[in-house]
Amino acid sequence: MIEVPVQGGGQVQHVATTQLPTAHGVFAVHGFRDGRGEEHVALVLGTPEALLADDAAAPLVRVHSECLTGDALGSWRCDCGDQLLAAQRAIAAEGRGVVVYLRGQEGRGIGLMAKLSAYALQDAGADTVDANTSLGLPVDARDYAAAAAVLRHLGLRRVRLMTSNPDKAAALRAGGVEVEQVVGVPVPVRTDSARYRQTKVQRMGHLPPVGPRWSGERAWEALLAASSHSGADDLADDLPDAHADTDAAASVLLERYSPLATGRALVIAQVAQSLDGFTAARTGDAHYVSGAQDREHLHRLRALVDAVVVGVSTVVADDPQLTVRACPGPHPVRVVLDPRARAPLGARVFTDGAAPVLWCTSSERAEAAAQGVAGRSHVQVVGIDVPSVVPAGALERSRVVTTVLRALHDRGFGRVLVEGGATTVSAFLAAGALDRLWITTAPVLVGDGVPGLRFDGADLMADALRAPSRRFVLGEDVAVELDLAAARASSASGTS
Ligand SMILES: NC(=O)c1ccc[n+]([C@@H]2O[C@H](COP(=O)([O-])OP(=O)(O)OC[C@H]3O[C@@H](n4cnc5c(N)ncnc54)[C@H](OP(=O)(O)O)[C@@H]3O)[C@@H](O)[C@H]2O)c1
Structure with missing residues (x-):
């Protein structure tokens, strides 16, 4: 000793x-x-x-x-x-x-029981100094x-x-x-x-408190910066650990979005649905399935990707802007998947000029489509090979997915968000093209409406698609993220 x-x-x-x-x-x-x-x-x-x-x-x-x-x-x-x-x-x-x-x-030296008594006095309005002194105890012993x-x-x-x-x-x-x-x-x-x-x-006489180095605002800026450099290997080093020197908002943002911001080429999808599995009411009305926090989450996903893809039925039903408004961040390129060129020429994405638009339509319809949007410099028509089978089956839709993703990659858009509707997300899922899938479930029952994801399923639960997941509470809604890339990797290596 x-x-x-x-x-x-x-x-x-x-x-x-x-x-x-x-x-x-x-x-x-x-x-x-x-x-x-x-x-x-x-x-x-x-x-x-x-x-x-x-x-x-x-x-x-x-x-x-x-x-x-x-x-x-x-x-x-x-x-x-x-x-x-x-x-x-x-x-x-x-x-x-x-x-x-x-x-x-304990309790600045007054002991645990005295500290609890001082807390009780603080509950009644005293501050920590007066609580101790009115118990006849030192302020700091x-x-x-x-x-x-x-x-x-x-x-x-x-x-x-x-x-x-x-x-x-x-x-x-x-x-x-x-x-x-x-x-x-x-x-x-x-x-x-x-x-x-x-x-x-x-x-x-204590010194004023020091705030954490990473506020939510700063963490978000770092996430945006990391995502804008997609392809570099060492980006994770530039972001702090979600639990290190961060305030509560920074911690949430880093935990939720670091995998997206630092991933290489990445295809993700997001769908909001009711508890009984519908993405819209039977009239096609989807305003709004989930709440404000899920909307902000969706806008953050948009801000972290290069391009956002929607199916044409969503353009027809919702006339979405597909821009980033609920958080700071750049607008993605907007991609409308529309083999039959049935999107209305007056749709907001074609008229607002807010961000570039790629209108993906069959090669035969491309010229007519281009004439329809002539003079709108932010809109580019992309002719894609679309199998002539009508209605397109799962195989044909998978081919379209591959073609569209290749067209996006060729233009340097490696980070893609497939935002809906469920038909389009299902096609990307069935094609094995999704790395991560976010499904937000809202506490609402629709009864009958536009269905959620549909794909050739498994006969047995044992063969159902399972993937590592993360869960986040967004107000009244719950968002679940499935790591489909990890599930593919483990089934390829025979570990699942
Ligand atoms: N809750 C949500 O998160 C959410 C998000 C978005 C939309 N919505 C709602 O969902 C409804 C629309 O969704 P939806 O599922 O019916 O349709 P959708 O996914 O918006 O669009 C589907 C259509 O896009 C084309 N398409 C998409 N992927 C294709 C592929 N791989 N190959 C060939 N064609 C492809 C096809 O057009 P053709 O039919 O011309 O061949 C297809 O019928 C609307 O009511 C909207 O309000 C909800």
């Missing part, structure tokens, strides 16, 4: 060292007991050489006071849990650093001498301290540890802890 006396009377005994695998990496964990019998731990990342190198920046250190409610129970009344996670992430990002976790400091002793035991004489509490920096300096820099701890802004954080700044 090694005893490390420090100025101010703090002393610790080293008890044990072992490994702690965590979500943020494998830390060495050192256990200590102080002179009052309290037990503390230090989570250490990096070798002693890396931590103590004189020619490198001082290592990041967090001195964290135990908070059962915030750290273990996930409470948002305080920012302790968020701070602990942020510190571990920051240390993991640098590859070295230390979290000194001080026990016996913590003591960081043990933390300085732990750091000295580890050999750390200079640190960059992650804190907003100037008392911690002062205590470490008094304990013989040089604080070269005070680094803010980036934590999400939460309504539940907003007043508590404000009181710490206004009445306890």
